[in-house]
Amino acid sequence: xxxxxxxxxxxxxxxxxxxxxxxxxxxxxxxxxxxxxxxxxxxxxxxxxxxxxxxxxxxxxxxxxxxxxxxxxxxxxxxxxxxxxxxxxxxxxxxxxxxxxxxxxxxxxxxxxxxxxxxxxxxxxxxxxxxxxxxxxxxxxxxxxxxxxxxxxxxxxxxxxxxxxxxxxxxxxxxxxxxxxxxxxxxxxxxxxxxxxxxxxxxxxxxxxxxxxxxxxxxxxxxxxxxxxxxxxxxxxxxxxxxxxxxxxxxxxxxxxxxxxxxxxxxxxxxxxxxxxxxxxxxxxxxxxxxxxxxxxxxxxxxx
Amino acid sequence: xxxxxxxxxxxxxxxxxxxxxxxxxxxxxxxxxxxxxxxxxxxxxxxxxxxxxxxxxxxxxxxxxxxxxxxxxxxxxxxxxxxxxxxxxxxxxxxxxxxxxxxxxxxxxxxxxxxxxxxxxxxxxxxxxxxxxxxxxxxxxxxxxxxxxxxxxxxxxxxxxxxxxxxxxxxxxxxxxxxxxxxxxxxxxxxxxxxxxxxxxxxxxxxxxxxxxxxxxxxxxxxxxxxxxxxxxxxxxxxxxxxxxxxxxxxxxxxxxx
Numbered sequence: 001x002x003x004x005x006x007x008x009x010x011x012x013x014x015x016x017x018x019x020x021x022x023x024x025x026x027x028x029x030x031x032x033x034x035x036x037x038x039x040x041x042x043x044x045x046x047x048x049x050x051x052x053x054x055x056x057x058x059x060x061x062x063x064x065x066x067x068x069x070x071x072x073x074x075x076x077x078x079x080x081x082x083x084x085x086x087x088x089x090x091x092x093x094x095x096x097x098x099x100x101x102x103x104x105x106x107x108x109x110x111x112x113x114x115x116x117x118x119x120x121x122x123x124x125x126x127x128x129x130x131x132x133x134x135x136x137x138x139x140x141x142x143x144x145x146x147x148x149x150x151x152x153x154x155x156x157x158x159x160x161x162x163x164x165x166x167x168x169x170x171x172x173x174x175x176x177x178x179x180x181x182x183x184x185x186x187x188x189x190x191x192x193x194x195x196x197x198x199x200x201x202x203x204x205x206x207x208x209x210x211x212x213x214x215x216x217x218x219x220x221x222x223x224x225x226x227x228x229x230x231x232x233x234x235x236x237x238x239x240x241x242x243x244x245x246x247x248x249x250x251x252x253x254x255x256x257x258x259x260x261x262x263x264x265x266x267x268x269x270x271x272x273x274x275x276x277x278x279x280x281x282x283x284x285x286x287x288x289x290x291x292x293x294x295x296x297x298x299x300x301x302x303x304x
Numbered sequence: 305x306x307x308x309x310x311x312x313x314x315x316x317x318x319x320x321x322x323x324x325x326x327x328x329x330x331x332x333x334x335x336x337x338x339x340x341x342x343x344x345x346x347x348x349x350x351x352x353x354x355x356x357x358x359x360x361x362x363x364x365x366x367x368x369x370x371x372x373x374x375x376x377x378x379x380x381x382x383x384x385x386x387x388x389x390x391x392x393x394x395x396x397x398x399x400x401x402x403x404x405x406x407x408x409x410x411x412x413x414x415x416x417x418x419x420x421x422x423x424x425x426x427x428x429x430x431x432x433x434x435x436x437x438x439x440x441x442x443x444x445x446x447x448x449x450x451x452x453x454x455x456x457x458x459x460x461x462x463x464x465x466x467x468x469x470x471x472x473x474x475x476x477x478x479x480x481x482x483x484x485x486x487x488x489x490x491x492x493x494x495x496x497x498x499x500x501x502x503x504x505x506x507x508x509x510x511x512x513x514x515x516x517x518x519x520x521x522x523x524x525x526x527x528x529x530x531x532x533x534x535x536x537x538x539x540x541x542x543x544x545x546x547x548x549x550x551x552x553x554x555x556x557x558x559x560x561x562x
């Protein structure tokens with residue numbers, strides 16, 4: 001891959017030229033055009049899966065219930081979800097615009113909670129990386145934050161964080177921080193021993209080492225952690241709405257109050273689908289940021 | 305930062321030496337006896353190479369010289385103000401371009417930005433990487449990575465240059481070209497070089513002096529002045545005198561394994 005530059009440059013070095021002749025470790029590999037990379041190859045498979053999914057849905061709604069009112073009570077047809085749930089698009093009282101109105105608080109809680117989880121999680125991982133004792137002291141509690149049934153301790157959380165934005169952020173944090181901590185810590189600890197030696201030889205201090213060596217090394221792992229956490233944060237924000245009535249009510253609230261009456265079921269499903277799509281969008285955005293951040297230098301960035 | 309054994313005979317000292325071992329021994333905490341009674345010195349313009357079997361403690365010697373390893377006994381006096389260290393691996397930071405990698409050592413020594421960019425440009429030119437400044441390590445071949453690593457050390461104008469089998473992972477042809485490049489740099493910069501390798505031919509081709517080290521615990525069991533001058537053409541490797549010296553070192557090494 002280096003041919004043009006090497007041969008063309010005035011200082012052309014024998015060694016670089018030789019690299020080309022011998023085919024020695026040429027590391028830059030051009031993206032190979034594989035079968036299935038075209039438009040159809042990319043979009044047809046998921047489209048077929050979607051069609052099958054909708055088909056099974058219709059089949060189940062039709063066959064599982066003897067009478068129409070039962071079906072409507074349990075699982076409306078997909079077109080009912082669209083017509084009664086998502087339509088009309090532009091009425092603040094109903095349909096998509098109403099759903100979006102409930103989405104904004106959820107999006108806010110998700111992004112804020114995720115942001116807090118990233119900042120605090122990275123700080124915790126950095127502290128744990130400083131000493132084995134810190135790691136041993138903190139790790140069990142990081143695990144507990146992940147495993148504690150958040151919903152069971154909602155009264156306690158309300159006591160501490162109030163019943164508005166604060167407690168919603170707390171729920172998101174408790175659910176989302178663990179993958180940030182573990183992935184960042186793993187990344188920090190994967191720093192090459194020789195790189196550490198290099199920094200030692202240059203008399204680098206702890207913070208220089210952290211900033212110029214360990215954190216960049218940990219970046220790909222951190223981004224993986226954020227990707228996992230972003231999905232969890234969406235779930236946390238929605239779940240919090242099920243338990244806290246005060247403050248800005250999000251899509252979770254919208255879903256919860258439409259679980260009771262059969263007539264509201266299409267709305268409920270429309271809200272659920274919108275919330276899921278938001279999770280997907282978060283996942284894609286974080287993926288895109290990751291690719292942007294490390295595409296130049298990290299091997300994993302080539303497989304997109 | 306120097307460690308000097310005061311009991312040594314002052315007169316016996318080569319006062320110009322940038323690197324000196326006096327009766328150096330190293331036993332690791334786990335009981336591994338790595339080095340025993342190592343004594344030699346390297347002055348500016350001297351290129352000393354240590355050859356020895358794998359695991360004989362060559363790398364430990366280098367790590368002690370650089371200050372990375374402590375806990376030795378005996379004397380180790382190294383001018384560490386300006387030390388160059390080239391690792392077995394190029395150890396480039398993958399998120400930095402060639403330019404920024406070459407600047408790294410200067411950056412860590414708080415050399416200001418303009419100055420280190422200027423020095424880096426010069427070092428990149430010295431190792432013939434001009435035109436590749438904006439590439440990332442994953443876009444470079446093994447030999448180019450190693451030259452980038454060399455440039456990174458050159459930026460600090462080291463008086464002492466330590467090489468820990470830097471070309472061991474490269475193919476023969478690349479290695480020989482880099483040997484020539486290194487000789488050229490050595491002729492220009494006149495540093496004191498301590499080079500570790502397990503390739504006898506590489507040792508003889510590069511050095512003014514070759515030391516042979518025994519299997520663990522590492523001792524110096526052979527000491528050869530290399531008679532070839534500063535100008536070393538590529539085909540020196542095929543001269544009878546070259547082969548003869550390699551043969552003698554090889555005989556020593558066979559004894560080292562016994």
